[in-house]
Amino acid sequence: MLFLARMDVVFPESMDAATKADFQVREKEYSGNLQQQGIMKGIWRVVGEYANYSIFDVDGHDELHEILSGFPMFAYMNVKVTPLAKHPNATTDDFFGA
Numbered sequence: 001m002l003f004l005a006r007m008d009v010v011f012p013e014s015m016d017a018a019t020k021a022d023f024q025v026r027e028k029e030y031s032g033n034l035q036q037q038g039i040m041k042g043i044w045r046v047v048g049e050y051a052n053y054s055i056f057d058v059d060g061h062d063e064l065h066e067i068l069s070g071f072p073m074f075a076y077m078n079v080k081v082t083p084l085a086k087h088p089n090a091t092t093d094d095f096f097g098a
């Protein structure tokens with residue numbers, strides 16, 4: 001099952017630069033592992049915002065929640081999830097190799 005997630009990162013004003021940098025390193029590692037496993041099919045920066053759109057291929061809601069809540073920055077992210085279904089006009093159902 002494919003899901004589109006938008007993640008908006010909101011760090012508290014009081015968070016120092018070193019702590020932010022540490023979150024970013026750990027986030028990149030967690031995200032990279034998910035991408036290597038083929039669970040996270042892609043991630044795109046929202047232009048001009050500290051936010052991304054990502055696509056996940058998982059078995060269901062519970063797996064997706066577990067994955068999203070495992071992101072190191074989860075406590076500082078607002079996440080909106082959109083389930084994706086096949087469009088009748090799609091010329092391929094294998095766009096992401098899913």
Ligand SMILES: O=C(O)CC1=CCC(=O)O1
Pocket residue numbers: 007009027028031043050051052071073
């Ligand atoms: O958008 C960001 O930089 C935060 C983030 C969430 C998942 C990821 O890889 O980065």
